Amino acid sequence: MTQSVVVQVGQCGNQIGCCFWDLALREHAAVNQKGIYDEAISSFFRNVDTRVVGDGGSISKGKICSLKARVLEDEFPEVYRFVTSIYPSGEDDVITSPYNSILAMKELNEHADCVLPIDNQSLFDIISKIDLMVNSGKLGTTVKPKSLVTSSSGALKKQHKKPFDAMNNIVANLLLNLTSSARFEGSLNMDLNEISMNLVPFPQLHYLVSSLTPLYTLTDVNIPPRRLDQMFSDAFSKDHQLLRADPKHSLYLACALMVRGNVQISDLRRNIERLKPSLQFVSWNQEGWKTSLCSVPPVGHSHSLLALANNTCVKPTFMELKERFMRLYKKKAHLHHYLQVEGMEESCFTEAVSSLSALIQEYDQLDATKNMPVQDLPRLSIAM
Amino acid sequence: MSIVTVQLGQCGNQIGFEVFDALLSDSHSSQGLCSMRENEAYQASCKERFFSEEENGVPIARAVLVDMEPKVINQMLSKAAQSGQWKYGQHACFCQKQGSGNNWAYGYSVHGPRHEESIMNIIRKEVEKCDSFSGFFIIMSMAGGTGSGLGAFVTQNLEDQYSNSLKMNQIIWPYGTGEVIVQNYNSILTLSHLYRSSDALLLHENDAIHKICAKLMNIKQISFSDINQVLAHQLGSVFQPTYSAESSFHYRRNPLGDLMEHLVPHPEFKMLSVRNIPHMSENSLAYTTFTWAGLLKHLRQMLISNAKMEEEGFKDPALYTSWLKPVNAFNVWKTQRAFSKYEKSAVLVSNSQFLVKPLDMIVGKAWNMFASKAYIHQYTKFGIEEEDFLDSFTSLEQVVASYCNL
Numbered sequence A: 001m002t003q004s005v006v007v008q009v010g011q012c013g014n015q016i017g018c019c020f021w022d023l024a025l026r027e028h029a030a031v032n033q034k035g036i037y038d039e040a041i042s043s044f045f046r047n048v049d050t051r052v053v054g055d056g057g058s059i060s061k062g063k064i065c066s067l068k069a070r071v072l073e074d075e076f077p078e079v080y081r082f083v084t085s086i087y088p089s090g091e092d093d094v095i096t097s098p099y100n101s102i103l104a105m106k107e108l109n110e111h112a113d114c115v116l117p118i119d120n121q122s123l124f125d126i127i128s129k130i131d132l133m134v135n136s137g138k139l140g141t142t143v144k145p146k147s148l149v150t151s152s153s154g155a156l157k158k159q160h161k162k163p164f165d166a167m168n169n170i171v172a173n174l175l176l177n178l179t180s181s182a183r184f185e186g187s188l189n190m191d192l193n194e195i196s197m198n199l200v201p202f203p204q205l206h207y208l209v210s211s212l213t214p215l216y217t218l219t220d221v222n223i224p225p226r227r228l229d230q231m232f233s234d235a236f237s238k239d240h241q242l243l244r245a246d247p248k249h250s251l252y253l254a255c256a257l258m259v260r261g262n263v264q265i266s267d268l269r270r271n272i273e274r275l276k277p278s279l280q281f282v283s284w285n286q287e288g289w290k291t292s293l294c295s296v297p298p299v300g301h302s303h304s305l306l307a308l309a310n311n312t313c314v315k316p317t318f319m320e321l322k323e324r325f326m327r328l329y330k331k332k333a334h335l336h337h338y339l340q341v342e343g344m345e346e347s348c349f350t351e352a353v354s355s356l357s358a359l360i361q362e363y364d365q366l367d368a369t370k371n372m373p374v375q376d377l378p379r380l381s382i383a384m
Numbered sequence B: 001m002s003i004v005t006v007q008l009g010q011c012g013n014q015i016g017f018e019v020f021d022a023l024l025s026d027s028h029s030s031q032g033l034c035s036m037r038e039n040e041a042y043q044a045s046c047k048e049r050f051f052s053e054e055e056n057g058v059p060i061a062r063a064v065l066v067d068m069e070p071k072v073i074n075q076m077l078s079k080a081a082q083s084g085q086w087k088y089g090q091h092a093c094f095c096q097k098q099g100s101g102n103n104w105a106y107g108y109s110v111h112g113p114r115h116e117e118s119i120m121n122i123i124r125k126e127v128e129k130c131d132s133f134s135g136f137f138i139i140m141s142m143a144g145g146t147g148s149g150l151g152a153f154v155t156q157n158l159e160d161q162y163s164n165s166l167k168m169n170q171i172i173w174p175y176g177t178g179e180v181i182v183q184n185y186n187s188i189l190t191l192s193h194l195y196r197s198s199d200a201l202l203l204h205e206n207d208a209i210h211k212i213c214a215k216l217m218n219i220k221q222i223s224f225s226d227i228n229q230v231l232a233h234q235l236g237s238v239f240q241p242t243y244s245a246e247s248s249f250h251y252r253r254n255p256l257g258d259l260m261e262h263l264v265p266h267p268e269f270k271m272l273s274v275r276n277i278p279h280m281s282e283n284s285l286a287y288t289t290f291t292w293a294g295l296l297k298h299l300r301q302m303l304i305s306n307a308k309m310e311e312e313g314f315k316d317p318a319l320y321t322s323w324l325k326p327v328n329a330f331n332v333w334k335t336q337r338a339f340s341k342y343e344k345s346a347v348l349v350s351n352s353q354f355l356v357k358p359l360d361m362i363v364g365k366a367w368n369m370f371a372s373k374a375y376i377h378q379y380t381k382f383g384i385e386e387e388d389f390l391d392s393f394t395s396l397e398q399v400v401a402s403y404c405n406l
Helices: A010-031 A059-075 A097-111 A120-136 A163-183 A192-199 A225-235 A265-278 A312-330 A335-339 A346-368 B009-027 B036-050 B070-083 B104-128 B146-161 B183-197 B206-216 B224-239 B255-263 B292-303 B310-314 B353-371 B376-380 B386-404
Strands: A007-009 A051-053 A082-087 A114-119 A209-213 A251-261 A289-294 A303-311 B002-008 B063-067 B093-095 B133-141 B166-173 B200-205 B271-277 B346-350
Touching: A007 A010, A010 A082, A010 A163, A082 A097, A082 A163, A082 A192, A097 A312, A097 A346, A114 A120, A114 A163, A114 A192, A114 A209, A114 A312, A120 A163, A163 A192, A163 A209, A163 A251, A163 A289, A163 A303, A192 A251, A192 A289, A192 A303, A209 A225, A225 A265, A225 A303, A251 A265, A251 A346, A265 A289, A265 B206, A303 A312, A312 A346, A335 A346, B002 B009, B002 B036, B002 B104, B002 B146, B009 B036, B009 B063, B009 B070, B009 B133, B009 B146, B009 B166, B009 B224, B063 B070, B063 B104, B063 B146, B070 B093, B093 B104, B104 B146, B104 B183, B104 B376, B133 B146, B133 B255, B146 B166, B146 B183, B166 B183, B166 B206, B166 B255, B183 B200, B183 B353, B183 B386, B200 B206, B200 B255, B206 B224, B224 B271, B224 B346, B255 B346, B271 B292, B271 B353, B292 B346, B353 B386, B376 B386
Parallel strands: A007 A051, A051 A082, A082 A114, A251 A289, B002 B063, B002 B133, B063 B093, B133 B166, B166 B200, B200 B271
Antiparallel strands: A209 A303, A251 A303, B271 B346
16 A cells, blocks of 8 residues: 655645545545554554645745645655645635745646646535535435535534535545545556656646546435446536636546446446547547546445546636736735745746746647647658 | 466456466366366366465465555455465565556566565575476566566566576556556557567457457446456466377376467567457356357457368468468367366467557557657656667567568
8 A cells, every 4th residue: 555645734735634634534434344554544544644735825835835845855756746736716815826826836847746736716616516406405316415525524513604614625535536546445556656657748747637526426326327427427527627627628638537436447438438539639649548446435425536637728727827927026016025035036936937938838839739630650660 | 387377466466366266166167077087187287287285275376476566466365365265375475565656667677676586586486386397477467567567577587587487478458548548658668578588478458358248248347357257267278288189198288388389489479369269148158059160160260250160270271371381380289178167168379460450559659659758757767768668669560560471
């Protein structure tokens, strides 16, 4: 069992981390009835813990998270660094968040192996969607309360008055699903290092858009195959992405499907065949699918799917971020707060923004190849 | 003579388990349809090849299990023990905690050298247990990191340390679409290395076996377990005891040696494939009867698309290359004893152009990806450079060309 360490940084990171541990325990408790410290638990709990870092808050937060990534790389170069990053949404309570984000992004660009960007607006939209479903009271449909991707473990009886709790739970579930194959058995296992290997074709392009389905389970126990297929379709819809992005209409560099529960390889293949025609993959990776099957589903579900997409649909998020940065930077607004801190200079800002521009340009170049016909290159010829 | 099986990676270990299970349950099957003496000879021969005996009568598989993370090996060990019929040796495993990340370079250049001594030690102990040792049967996949990379490294080591013994690698060809994104890279690296160090490559395609499950066996929701069982059935029917000649009284003593002798006439041509019939769902078994003519005709049809009858069909010189006479190229091994619930069954192991098309496709896809340099940094990180890729491409283009020129 590979073991992972979770590093929680800042208010955001720590709050998410808190939900994560509760849910992780709940998941292991469901599998391990006797409460014995077994191999599966040892992947996270020490008799330890993935890197979770929160982004975009106060000045100190921004610095800590990027410092962590770099320090971790120096100290432990062989260990993979996965960063779950919360990107600021349009209406944000922190004015200087664009500065923080861009500065942090430069470090993430260089020192993280994989970044899963998430934004609060998407999480909020998902919650609204769930609330609508739960409260709609459609005839014959009742939702299992524990199955909500937003629900916390039963132990904490707090009421979810604040949406942040529900939102954090979604991220916690993401992390659980990401590591499920490393913790539990399955017919096709996938470790974190495999995610990086298969989904990062070039070192800079390591941003993965994630989506979780299903968001809830109905109490109807017999799941007809159509519902299973619906789970796969949903994973590609823009409503289920944890970032404001539409992968279906952009270019895929690679895609990973991590399935949990009673799903077999034939179901997986059938759905890939079915969905492939509506998705666009880059010419050198037309069959860019990485899959895994884990036998243990999340609590309250019979099956679930986590999709990770390396897709050019992240570009708009980065472009927007750059724009908001430039609006502040052009006026040099609030800059003096940063420059007062020892070690910070204007060059840090200019380097950071040019690093982001270079990244955006790479995505642009890839997008330009969309819709071009796939050409077979001439092969080596052998003299007989 | 005994065969030592080396199971590598998740795929290798999952399949290895099914193979031993199939071999033993066939061996203990009550539907042998032959005399008791015949049955006992069969069982003894099977046991000698694949199992060693323990004090309380539970056979131990002659196997070495290797994986870079512990979950799968632990699962297989307990499944075997639970069956009560057989088990794996307690000290026959080697595991780490980390996995190979689907990275051939990591399996070959990092895990290989790091764990070389320990792995080879365990293999040596297993070989020493054999009274007469015939060779190695190495089970691995091409698409992942451990089976492919570490598998290539181990095979090379076996070639160095046991150059007089035979090595047959059972390689799993991944589905065309989407098990692992870098599967084509891992595959070409594996195949080019193994071509140099292995004696024969027995290749099984997931796609082909999937079709067997879907169309012939009517399995609705096909799982890897189903696929592995079909594979194990095919391998079992190749490796279970058969007679060496028409009227001989002894079961063949050296299956590996005999297979190689007949199937690999020239070192340039090492790729073997297996076709086996019949395959049916449990339900249909009771209602079907077979004739040998029918079975062999079917097999031959599977080999090419013409239709002729009986063994005669296989003696047609048109099937074989000009430098081989049918009498040398075609061999029949028989036994009275029925295999695994089928009243009559037949298996065809062939060295043919059958695999050229899939090989060509994989080389083509890998080449396209290589041209854009995608994922190459993941390999160069661990010491596999672009030149190594080019070497692999060259070797495999050579193999394709050789087969095409037959």
